[in-house]
Amino acid sequence: MMNRLITGLFLLVMTACGQTGHRQEAKNPDASHPVSDETVAKDFPMPELPAMLMGENDIREYLVTHFWDRFDFSDSLQLENKQSVLQGLANFVTLSREVPEDREEVVRAGIESLCKGITAHPEVTDSLKYYVEEYLYNPNSPYYNENLYGIYLENMIAGLGTDNPLVSSYRFRLELIRKNRIGTKAEDFVYYLPDGTRSSLYATPVQGNRLVLVFYDPECHSCHDILTGMFADEALQRAVADGAVTVLAVHTEDDEAVWKKYLNGMPRGWIIGQDKGVVRDKALYDLKAMPTLYLLDKDKKVILKDAPYGQIRQLLI
Structure with a gap:
């Protein structure tokens, strides 16, 4: 029953996601994958839901917070399962975008967990970093989202340490996406x-x-x-x-x-x-x-x- 509810929730939000896009249709096939019961139930190690969770919002928030709990970031074979990783990332991003703005701490917790896994195992997580970049920062991706990407950058900067060569580029990008935000006055030139x-x-x-x-x-x-x-x-x-x-x-x-x-x-x-x-x-x-x-x-x-x-x-x- 609970697995069916998870699958139904994924299908609901992924259908909504499929109706939106960014600058044009994504040309990279990695940016869009159909959700199936088999993918949700078997390929990606989904978190186990407590029986007390009943409402759709509670389930969504729990999934976002604990999405990466059972994913082994040190397992190179798991990371090499590209279809599974991409499907999992697509589901995570889609669920995160559905969380209300006043519940951003839920999204931050999920992204923090993702970044901790990436930074703890840099020797095997380069491909995962690349997928996150393609999904959240590529303007042609249907998952493009500057808010989520900004939270990702903040956590990567905190997790990598000041001596990591990636930090300066992450800081530059973070500063750049913070400019000209909706509702603020655009930069003059x-x-x-x-x-x-x-x-x-x-x-x-x-x-x-x-x-x-x-x-x-x-x-x-x-x-x-x-x-x-x-x-x-x-x-x-x-x-x-x-x-x-x-x-x-x-x-x-x-x-x-x-x-x-x-x-x-x-x-x-x-x-x-x-x-x-x-x-x-x-x-x-x-x-x-x-x-x-x-x-x-x-x-x-x-x-x-x-x-x-x-x-x-x-x-x-």
């Missing part, structure tokens, strides 16, 4: 218009209380499909023309010749600028994948961070 006029994000007038901020590189192949879709979106262009939305597109590479080469292909009505590489070099925004899209209000507060265009569009049109 200077950009230049095609006629050489100097402006800034904070000085940019916003129509309709909505500013779509696009960081792009016209020679980036992965940008092409997304930007082309935005260019072809007649509803977006009407919203811009009608004064309901402002779009600011900023070229983030320090190559003025390349920027100007592609200016004619940019939509009319958009504000097109170049920052001469400042945003990238000063790490003001996390530009791990291009294009990087934000939705801001007229006060430059972040509504959506590093979001897919489809998600931004739902709040515009």
Whole structure:
């Protein structure tokens, strides 16, 4: 009965997860695996639930807190069972995302347990570290989640010790993802218009209380499909023309010749600028994948961070 309830809970949350995504469909097959009774019951060593747990929320919280209790981080054979590890990680992330914000200590306990296992056995857990990175920090992963990744980084920094070479890169990433969080004011930066006029994000007038901020590189192949879709979106262009939305597109590479080469292909009505590489070099925004899209209000507060265009569009049109 209890195993059936666990399986049902996994199927419920995994179905919900399957309906969401990030920038585009994940191209890495490791990022998405179907849940089956066999996978849940046999492959991954699930925690045993106390009989007193009755409600779905109680079961979920117990599973998140104790998810890694029976996983042997020192067992190289268990870690080499890629399907099992990936399925377990997918289930853990999905369950963790379903925990209410006011119960974050539950998620922290689960992630702390994961990180303790990883840092205690560094000789065999490199692949697991890689999977966590791919699931939580790859913007094309359906499990992408900066909040969970930030908690993971905090615990890895604490567990590795200051002399570990990974700590400096983890600290840099943690600082980066803490910037421009939803509800906070976006970082200001200077950009230049095609006629050489100097402006800034904070000085940019916003129509309709909505500013779509696009960081792009016209020679980036992965940008092409997304930007082309935005260019072809007649509803977006009407919203811009009608004064309901402002779009600011900023070229983030320090190559003025390349920027100007592609200016004619940019939509009319958009504000097109170049920052001469400042945003990238000063790490003001996390530009791990291009294009990087934000939705801001007229006060430059972040509504959506590093979001897919489809998600931004739902709040515009």
